[in-house]
């Protein structure tokens with residue numbers, strides 16, 4: 001009959017612990033400074049969005065007011081994008097008010113809209129509302 005002495009279990013566990021600890025502390029991280037800065041800026045933009053009440057008229061991922069269009073994917077829209085959004089913010093049009101944003105607020109907001117664009121697709125034409133008021137995608 002094969003038996004294992006408690007001291008061998010102890011030694012095995014200690015070696016595993018040491019091996020794991022060394023492997024954790026000697027691991028190299030692929031730290032991406034640029035990505036980190038982009039995320040920080042997008043985080044600031046996420047706060048600029050409610051500061052100027054954009055959500056009262058616009059939707060992100062289909063959520064928000066309905067006076068203006070959904071802006072989730074405006075950043076990658078072939079005819080719109082970065083410069084178009086800047087111009088729209090500065091000059092406004094019809095019910096879209098002109099805003100006097102600081103340059104760094106605009107940059108943060110644009111980074112936020114870039115991140116919503118990269119993370120989701122909220123084309124309202126792809127949704128229908130069912131009898132319970134819930135949305136369903138049309139791509140089934």
Ligand code: HEC
Pocket residue numbers: 049052053054055056057058067068069071074080084085088089093094095096097099109
């Ligand atoms: C009072 C309501 C209102 C508020 C607040 C508002 N918008 Fe608008 N926005 C509109 C309307 C309405 C339009 C559509 C204008 C048109 O084409 O007639 C629009 C259009 C836009 C467009 C162009 C959309 C497109 O597809 O052409 C962008 C970009 C935009 N708004 C960004 C913003 C941002 C960013 C904020 C917050 C800083 C904001 N808006 C706040 C009403 C608003």
